[in-house]
Amino acid sequence: MQKTLTQKTPPQKTWKRETALLMIFFLLFLAIFDLLSGGGTGALEWASLFALPFIGFAAAAFGLDAATKQGRWGRPHGGPDHLPPEGFAND
Numbered sequence: 472m473q474k475t476l477t478q479k480t481p482p483q484k485t486w487k488r489e490t491a492l493l494m495i496f497f498l499l500f501l502a503i504f505d506l507l508s509g510g511g512t513g514a515l516e517w518a519s520l521f522a523l524p525f526i527g528f529a530a531a532a533f534g535l536d537a538a539t540k541q542g543r544w545g546r547p548h549g550g551p552d553h554l555p556p557e558g559f560a561n562d
Contacts, residue, residue, distance in 0.1 A: 488536060491529035498525055 501518035508514075 487532035491525075491532040494521075494525040495529055498522060 498518050498521060501514040501521075505512050505514040505518070
């Protein structure tokens, strides 16, 4: 069966949010392991080393997902919402 132009293909899953949750759980595991073992294991240093990139990735994953679902990023290009404002230079 051939696809016509009107049929939409389902979006591919990117696993961004699931990966971000696993990264956050890994940070929590490192911190809890250090707490329960009495400290001095080095796990807390690793958690502090990974904290900024992991949380930054999670913020980007969840933020971009929300932006595409709520804002103009989810709409196809070339629609009426993507016209330049009045008085803008048209080539």
